[in-house]
Amino acid sequence: MSPAMTEQIRKEYGAVHAALPASVIEPARRDEAIERLCAQGLPTTREENWRYTNLRVLEHARFAPLETQGQAVPPLPEAPPGFVRYVFVDGLLRSGAAASHPGLTVRSLRTPGPSSSATWCPCPDFPEARLALLNEAFATDALLIEAHANAAPAGIELVFAATAGAQAGASYPRVRVVLEAGAELTVLERHMGAPEAASLVNSTVRADVGENARLTHYRLQQCAPRTAWFDTLTAQLAAQARYHLLTVGTGALTARSTVHVRLAGAGAELALSAAALADHQQSHDMYALSEHVAPNTRTTETFRGIASGRARVAFNGKIAVRERAGGSDSRQSLRGLLDGPQAEIDLRPQLEIYTDEVRCSHGATAGKLDQNMLFYLLSRGIAPQTAQHLLKWAFLEDVVARIERTELRRQIERDLASQMSAAATLKELL
Amino acid sequence: MLKIENLHATVDGKEILKGLELEVPAGEVHAVMGPNGSGKSTLAYVLAGRPGYAVTAGRISFQGQDLLALSPEERARAGVFLGFQYPVEIPGVNNVYLLKAAINAARKQRGEPEVDAFEFLTLVREKMRLMRMDESMLSRGVNEGFSGGEKKRNEILQMLVLEPRLAVLDETDSGLDIDALKIVAHGVNTLRAPERSLVLVTHYQRLLEHIVPDRVHVLVNGCIVRSGDRTLALELERRGYDWLISEAA
Numbered sequence: 001m002s003p004a005m006t007e008q009i010r011k012e013y014g015a016v017h018a019a020l021p022a023s024v025i026e027p028a029r030r031d032e033a034i035e036r037l038c039a040q041g042l043p044t045t046r047e048e049n050w051r052y053t054n055l056r057v058l059e060h061a062r063f064a065p066l067e068t069q070g071q072a073v074p075p076l077p078e079a080p081p082g083f084v085r086y087v088f089v090d091g092l093l094r095s096g097a098a099a100s101h102p103g104l105t106v107r108s109l110r111t112p113g114p115s116s117s118a119t120w121c122p123c124p125d126f127p128e129a130r131l132a133l134l135n136e137a138f139a140t141d142a143l144l145i146e147a148h149a150n151a152a153p154a155g156i157e158l159v160f161a162a163t164a165g166a167q168a169g170a171s172y173p174r175v176r177v178v179l180e181a182g183a184e185l186t187v188l189e190r191h192m193g194a195p196e197a198a199s200l201v202n203s204t205v206r207a208d209v210g211e212n213a214r215l216t217h218y219r220l221q222q223c224a225p226r227t228a229w230f231d232t233l234t235a236q237l238a239a240q241a242r243y244h245l246l247t248v249g250t251g252a253l254t255a256r257s258t259v260h261v262r263l264a265g266a267g268a269e270l271a272l273s274a275a276a277l278a279d280h281q282q283s284h285d286m287y288a289l290s291e292h293v294a295p296n297t298r299t300t301e302t303f304r305g306i307a308s309g310r311a312r313v314a315f316n317g318k319i320a321v322r323e324r325a326g327g328s329d330s331r332q333s334l335r336g337l338l339d340g341p342q343a344e345i346d347l348r349p350q351l352e353i354y355t356d357e358v359r360c361s362h363g364a365t366a367g368k369l370d371q372n373m374l375f376y377l378l379s380r381g382i383a384p385q386t387a388q389h390l391l392k393w394a395f396l397e398d399v400v401a402r403i404e405r406t407e408l409r410r411q412i413e414r415d416l417a418s419q420m421s422a423a424a425t426l427k428e429l430l
Numbered sequence: 431m432l433k434i435e436n437l438h439a440t441v442d443g444k445e446i447l448k449g450l451e452l453e454v455p456a457g458e459v460h461a462v463m464g465p466n467g468s469g470k471s472t473l474a475y476v477l478a479g480r481p482g483y484a485v486t487a488g489r490i491s492f493q494g495q496d497l498l499a500l501s502p503e504e505r506a507r508a509g510v511f512l513g514f515q516y517p518v519e520i521p522g523v524n525n526v527y528l529l530k531a532a533i534n535a536a537r538k539q540r541g542e543p544e545v546d547a548f549e550f551l552t553l554v555r556e557k558m559r560l561m562r563m564d565e566s567m568l569s570r571g572v573n574e575g576f577s578g579g580e581k582k583r584n585e586i587l588q589m590l591v592l593e594p595r596l597a598v599l600d601e602t603d604s605g606l607d608i609d610a611l612k613i614v615a616h617g618v619n620t621l622r623a624p625e626r627s628l629v630l631v632t633h634y635q636r637l638l639e640h641i642v643p644d645r646v647h648v649l650v651n652g653c654i655v656r657s658g659d660r661t662l663a664l665e666l667e668r669r670g671y672d673w674l675i676s677e678a679a
Contacts, residue, residue, distance in 0.1 A: 370518075371481070372518045373518050373520050375480055375481065375502065376514065376517070376518040376520065376572075377520070377523075377528070378479075378501070378502040378503045378506070379478050379479075379480075379502055379503075379505075379506055379511075379512050379514075380506055380528060380531070380532040380535070380588065380592075381503050381506035381507045381531075381532050381535035381536050381539075381592075382503060382528075382531055382532065382535060383503055383535070384501075384503065386531070387503075390523055391520070391523070393522065393523075394520060394521060394522025394523045394571070395522065396522075397521075397522035398521070398522065401522075428527060428530065428531065429527060
């Protein structure tokens with residue numbers, strides 16, 4: 001990070017910090033975050049795990065948070081059945097059911113409330129999580145979701161809409177999800193925006209999944225075409241916890257997601273499935289670290305990305321198996337589809353194993369549409385464009401078909417089809 | 431129905447078909463036999479219009495129209511069906527979708543409305559029973575996880591549903607056990623009709639015991655070197671191809 005940017009961040013922080021809500025993050029923690037960030041510097045593409053991210057967008061950004069209330073909310077997609085919706089505009093909670101659901105507490109920390117041990121959570125401390133420090137310093141709101149012990153299954157939908165341009169300031173979505181032992185929760189997180197806004201969004205999500213608890217987490221990055229979206233997700237899984245994380249990214253000009261899941265309890269399981277669809281000048285980059293700390297833990301990682309036009313899709317998936325994580329099992333399947341001579345796919349499967357008696361398998365392939373499949377479809381009378389759409393669709397279905405909520409899956413499938421301009425050709429499937 | 435004249439075709443710059451002549455009248459079943467590398471599969475692919483199979487000379491007329499002027503999908507919609515030697519697995523595209531899309535593509539070409547959903551399913555179920563296929567296969571990905579025999583049965587199912595004018599079956603018998611062979615042959619036989627022609631590309635006489643051909647042609651080094659009735663297949667079974675190869679040389 002250039003000294004000029006450090007100076008700018010400090011200056012902006014100095015100008016706004018007194019007005020930042022202490023109930024969301026205590027002032028001392030904000031100060032500390034700024035100090036750490038300035039000491040470490042913002043990431044640069046010279047660093048291995050950031051080399052595929054478009055970081056230039058940060059050069060002209062205003063980092064201070066937007067304090068907007070009253071911006072027009074873009075039209076929202078229908079809430080899938082079974083989900084209670086919370087809408088955030090430019091980082092601030094706009095609407096959402098205030099009442100608690102049985103066994104579930106959901107509240108914005110902007111409004112001071114009863115203290116909870118769950119509100120405090122250390123900012124992740126690893127080099128890829130530096131942008132979370134920016135969020136910690138500037139966040140104007142935070143949503144706390146607590147599913148209490150043995151709570152009945154519930155669904156929460158979080159919509160984060162960005163409506164303002166980056167020259168006016170950034171938005172900092174911030175979510176903390178805590179599942180106590182045996183709880184079961186589905187969180188649908190949707191990032192979107194006003195079509196014309198070139199927004200800067202920098203979100204952090206922290207999830208703690210208790211013993212035998214089960215968190216299903218769907219993340220849809222459907223930001224407006226000129227948005228720069230950065231995201232840091234960290235999760236910690238207790239014994240026998242199950243975390244199903246499924247992300248589908250189609251929007252934004254540049255999107256970077258950093259994920260770190262720590263399988264801390266014996267028998268914990270992570271299923272990470274991610275799909276990315278990028279066209280034109282879009283850049284989608286995901287870094288996912290799955291860290292096996294406890295024995296008999298399990299990771300299944302699936303990535304499918306399609307790059308068209310001059311787009312770049314990158315997935316850097318690292319699985320680390322620590323000394324005490326004997327009996328662990330991890331499987332990685334990363335595949336990229338190049339749709340055009342100027343598109344770029346960068347896949348990087350990594351394994352770091354510090355113990356014996358583990359099972360790890362990984363595979364990564366990037367290529368064009370399979371010509372044998374294409375000809376097979378043509379030979380059955382299917383039009384070439386339909387055949388191509390169909391094969392791209394099928395490629396992403398490896399991930400999308402894992403969405404257990406039918407209505408939600410259909411909604412996502414329709415979005416993907418329209419993103420591929422294939423809504424007409426694939427109508428039979430939608 | 432099908433008339434091939436002086437057909438020359440290359441694959442990767444290498445000439446495989448070298449002046450092939452073949453005529454298949456409507457209502458007839460012709461078998462094309464020959465040793466490995468003689469050009470049998472190339473002929474099948476050229477008929478279906480596979481990219482990479484370049485026709486350098488000759489003509490193919492199908493129902494009076496120039497087949498080579500049509501794209502692969504236009505050929506399919508006009509009624510040409512290729513049963514693949516190695517049917518492709520397409521996970522994520524289910525069988526029922528493919529069948530329906532294929533039927534509707536042909537109907538659209540003929541200016542007919544899309545197939546009625548109920549009528550379609552009734553038809554597919556009936557044909558599946560004929561091929562002794564489990565209905566659960568409909569919702570599975572195209573050929574996904576199918577055994578060799580199931581894939582071949584699925585090819586024939588598609589053919590039965592699409593009712594092509596000309597079916598070219600490329601080594602449909604390879605990899606089939608005797609029971610599966612009988613099922614496949616039975617399926618093919620139900621499609622025999624005065625307005626339809628079949629070309630069976632095969633190595634062995636075995637298939638022809640169950641689908642009795644009107645004519646048998648032997649392809650050697652890119653040309654048809656001998657044609658005859660079904661007894662020619664029996665002779666090949668007995669004598670092999672060597673005598674024809676040396677004759678052709």
